[in-house]
Amino acid sequence: MTAQANNRNLYALITGATSGIGYELARLFAQDGYNLILVARSDERLQKTADELKQFGVEVTIISRDLFKDNAAQEIYDEIKKMGVQVNILVNDAGQGQHGKLADIPLKRHLEIIHLNIVSLVSLTKLFLDDMITRNEGKILQLASVVSKTPVPEFSVYAASKAFVLSFSEALAKELEGTNVSLTVLLPGRTDTDFFYKADMQQTKEYQEHHLTDPAKVAKDGYEALMSGQNKIIPGIENKLMVGMMNTMPDNMTASQMQKNMQPSDKSERTESTHPASQSERETVEKERMGIKN
Numbered sequence: 706m707t708a709q710a711n712n713r714n715l716y717a718l719i720t721g722a723t724s725g726i727g728y729e730l731a732r733l734f735a736q737d738g739y740n741l742i743l744v745a746r747s748d749e750r751l752q753k754t755a756d757e758l759k760q761f762g763v764e765v766t767i768i769s770r771d772l773f774k775d776n777a778a779q780e781i782y783d784e785i786k787k788m789g790v791q792v793n794i795l796v797n798d799a800g801q802g803q804h805g806k807l808a809d810i811p812l813k814r815h816l817e818i819i820h821l822n823i824v825s826l827v828s829l830t831k832l833f834l835d836d837m838i839t840r841n842e843g844k845i846l847q848l849a850s851v852v853s854k855t856p857v858p859e860f861s862v863y864a865a866s867k868a869f870v871l872s873f874s875e876a877l878a879k880e881l882e883g884t885n886v887s888l889t890v891l892l893p894g895r896t897d898t899d900f901f902y903k904a905d906m907q908q909t910k911e912y913q914e915h916h917l918t919d920p921a922k923v924a925k926d927g928y929e930a931l932m933s934g935q936n937k938i939i940p941g942i943e944n945k946l947m948v949g950m951m952n953t954m955p956d957n958m959t960a961s962q963m964q965k966n967m968q969p970s971d972k973s974e975r976t977e978s979t980h981p982a983s984q985s986e987r988e989t990v991e992k993e994r995m996g997i998k999n
């Protein structure tokens with residue numbers, strides 16, 4: 706039997722599936738015959754992604770929810786329970802950051818990021834993991850970052866939230882040892898998505914002056930690690946070297962280096978991602994910034 710046929714009755718739930726790494730992960734699951742449940746805020750772009758991925762012959766359900774909001778994770782869980790569907794794989798991909806000194810950014814924005822990157826991720830993990838443990842079957846993929854390993858001045862809340870994701874995920878992976886449920890944490894470095902625009906980071910050296918990895922490559926490394934039950938994956942040699950360096954240098958030194966990258970660049974060539982699915986993400990963000998409902 707082919708892998709596609711084997712996976713026909715399995716469901717993967719992917720948050721952040723309309724852009725960047727999440728979109729590429731959703732494509733990989735669809736190619737392998739998994740049915741999909743896709744979560745993001747924009748109904749329109751979820752629909753567009755679903756129409757595209759249905760061409761792989763899989764069932765695609767969309768759930769439009771804002772994971773900045775309290776209860777969004779519980780609502781997603783309840784909606785899926787009502788559908789009578791069992792989630793075999795959970796991917797917590799949706800995440801955002803915000804560039805700027807803590808003092809210069811409204812508290813509301815910091816709390817939204819903490820809610821999306823931590824509260825919703827922990828809630829979705831707890832809700833779906835309980836069912837996986839009961840069945841003794843399932844897989845979870847969490848999106849951390851190379852900045853999980855270092856403090857980042859002028860990006861402090863984001864980096865701290867990703868440090869949380871890494872610590873939480875590594876602890877859970879240990880708790881799950883000896884079971885048939887596995888948890889993988891993915892630590893991407895700079896990836897060519899719309900992330901930097903949403904984070905108001907486009908003018909920084911971090912965005913303008915460094916190589917950006919193709920989100921398809923990051924997703925492939927994460928997908929393969931997830932499928933083989935590996936607990937942690939750092940995609941690409943450049944990111945592996947960066948994490949290796951962070952592991953040996955004092956936090957104070959890596960924080961100084963990161964702070965330099967957060968300063969304005971003289972260059973301004975990069976204005977948007979070269980990844981098509983990530984380019985259209987910008988429409989959602991523009992509407993959000995203008996206060997128009999998606």
Ligand SMILES: NC(=O)c1ccc[n+]([C@@H]2O[C@H](COP(=O)([O-])OP(=O)(O)OC[C@H]3O[C@@H](n4cnc5c(N)ncnc54)[C@H](OP(=O)(O)O)[C@@H]3O)[C@@H](O)[C@H]2O)c1
Nearest residue numbers: 721723724725726745746747772800850895896898899900
């Ligand atoms: N790009 C990088 O350099 C990089 C590096 C390391 C780690 N990461 C991590 O990788 C993950 C994916 O990032 P990406 O670069 O692929 O991002 P992206 O291209 O900006 O895509 C983000 C996805 O999350 C959804 N999303 C954003 N806010 C949401 C909310 N409040 N509620 C529900 N869904 C929301 C977006 O759709 P809607 O806008 O329609 O909601 C979109 O589908 C994130 O966790 C990020 O922190 C990225």
